[in-house]
Amino acid sequence: MNACREFRRDLEWLAADELAGERRQSLAKHLGSCPACRRELEAWRSLLADAAIPAAEAEAAVAAVDWPAVSGRILAAAEQRRFSASARRPALSPAWLAAAAALALAVGLGLFFLGRSMAPVVSAPPGREGFASAVMHLQxxxxxxxxxxxxxxSQLMFAGLLQDCPSGEMAAMELRLYSRKAKELLLRKKYVEQNLPPMEWLKMRQVSERIxxxxxxxxxxxxxGLCRQILRLQRLLENERLLLKIRLLxxxxxSKPFIEA
Amino acid sequence: MSGPAANPSGTGEALPLAGERDAAENALLERLAAGDRVAFAELVERYQKSVFALAYGFFRDRDDALEIVQEAFMRIYDKVGALRPEQSLPGWIRRLTHNLCVDRYRRLARRRRRECGLEEVPERHFAVLDGPAQEWGRSRRQEAIEQALDRLSPRQRSVFVLKYRQGLKLPQVAQALSVSLGTVKSLHHRALRRIRRELAPGTGGEHERMS
Known part of the structure; x- marks a missing residue:
């Protein structure tokens, strides 16, 4: 009985698969000859088995979640946070802007006249300059x-949104289609704005933020309730005049030539 | 020591405890630090199921787990720039998720103590009512275990969840929680005794006296 008392301390560790070495071996030997301790070990094992979450349950729980909707909510919340953070950033006052513009003008004029006075008599070979400029225009x-x-x-996709809302099986299909297209556009945007001339870059940036x-x-x-949600998006599209902005840009x-002269 | 945690198939990319950063991870972190939204979308896509699986193991409740997912990624969005060079991204996400689970568990426990209305009964408590008759006995036992788990202290529950629902060995649990192995063993022992005592009053008590 005293032996049992000693060994029972180790039973929970054996059931938890956390007992090793000599203690494990001597407990195994004792279990071979003690039905009471075997029953106790079985009770621990059964408890731990019932407490674990079966893999099938975890997988079913994951499969039951609408993951595109979850990631959409997360990305929308992050976007909202980004917008509110930029809105909180203090804007420069008109006085500061005027002072900065005057300073930039003064520096620019100074550099211009300094450049003229220090310009070499022999200019760089025209061929190289022309090549660099051609590459820039090509880009x-x-x-x-x-x-x-x-x-x-983007225009095609949003124009599709303005059509009648789908129902039944069509709704699921349309939803998948819209999600795929929206993701594609989000991924593409990263490469879109690089190398645009500054003014076009600025305009493109404003429109693509809204897209x-x-x-x-x-x-x-x-x-x-897809129809209701689509109606809301249609209203957003109209309020923002996004299609018009896209068309104008x-x-x-x-209207610009592929390579400007 | 830092082996991967058990991660059932279909529950997303595993979140190891620690590990070296690879080139792809570094590149992703650089893009995240630069405010690249596509990089953040990739991160969400890659880890959302693992975060859910981790939180589901903690609460065994879909809605709780989904709230943790949302909260975790907002925290990641805010803090990813502060990640130290020696920290691995998945290890950091695992720790952050676990901390959120513990905070939520504490809040829920406080609320449970204050009130015990029907609204507070988790979804799983109703699930057994819909199960087939032969599952009834087993479901009731599992239900009792869940209730016993709800009464553990946050630290005891953390150890229990990491050990039995994330498949970690106790030394790994110690590493995940940044505490000594002795502390983990003690928390594990107390958690098991308490669950057993809750399930069958008398049995745990006997062992309590023995140990």
Whole structure:
């Protein structure tokens, strides 16, 4: 009985698979000859087995979640946080802006006259300058093409949103389609703005921010009550005049020659 | 020592306790630090199921786990820039998720003590009512175990969940919680005794006296 008392302390550790070495061996030997301790060990094992979550249950719980909707909610919340953080950033006062502009002008004029007075008599070979400029223009042209294609895809997708809302089986299919397209656009945007000339870059940035925001909203769509959600997005589209903004920018970009002279 | 935790298939990329950062992880972190939103979307896509699985192990409740997922990624979004170079991203996410689970568990425990209305009964408490008759006995026992788990202290519950629902060995649990192995063994012992006492009053008591 005293032996049992000694060994029973180790039973929970054996059941938990945390007993090793000599103690494990001597307990195994004792269990071979003690039915009471075997019963006690079985009680611990059964308790721990019931306390664990079966793999099938965990997998079923994961499978039951609408993951695109979850990630959509997370991304939308992050986006909202980013917007509110930028809104909180203090803007420069008009006086500061005027002072900064005057300083920039003074520095610019100074550099200009200094450059003229120190300019070498022999200028750089025209061929190299011309080549660098041609590469820059080519890059701008390619960036413009990429931006145009991105804008056209966004326009097509949002125009589709403005049509009648789907129902039944169509709703699930449309939802998958919208989510896929929204993700594609979000991933593409990263490469769109690089190498655009500054003014075009700025305009593109403003429009693509709004496109991103709408895409995050689309990622949050759920099958249940899809029509109601789509109506809300249609109202957002109209209020923002996003399609009009996209079309105007598209027109501006496409009016430029592929390589400017 | 820092082996991967058990992660049932289909529950996302495993969240190891620690490990060296690889080039891909570094690249992702750089993009995140630069405020790249696509990188954040990739991160969410990659780890959301693992975070859910971790939280589900803690609460065994889908809604609680989903709230942890949302909260964890917002915390990641805010703090990822402060990640130290020696910290691995998945290890950091695991620790952050675990801490959120413990905080939530504390809040729930406080609320349970204050009130015991029907609204507070987790979803799983109703689930057994829909099960087939032959499952009834087993479900009731599991239900009793869940209730006993709800009465553990946050630290005891952490040890229990990491050991029996994340598949860690006790030294790994100690590493995950940054406490000594002796402390973990003591918490483990007290957790098991308490659960057993709750399930069958008398049995745990006998062992309590023996140990």
């Amino acid at each position: 701008s042209g390619l960036a413009r093409e990429e931006a145009l294609s991105y804008l056209q895809q 991103d925001w709408l895409n995050y909203e689309i990622l949050q769509l759920e099958e249940q 598209e027109r501006e970009l496409s």
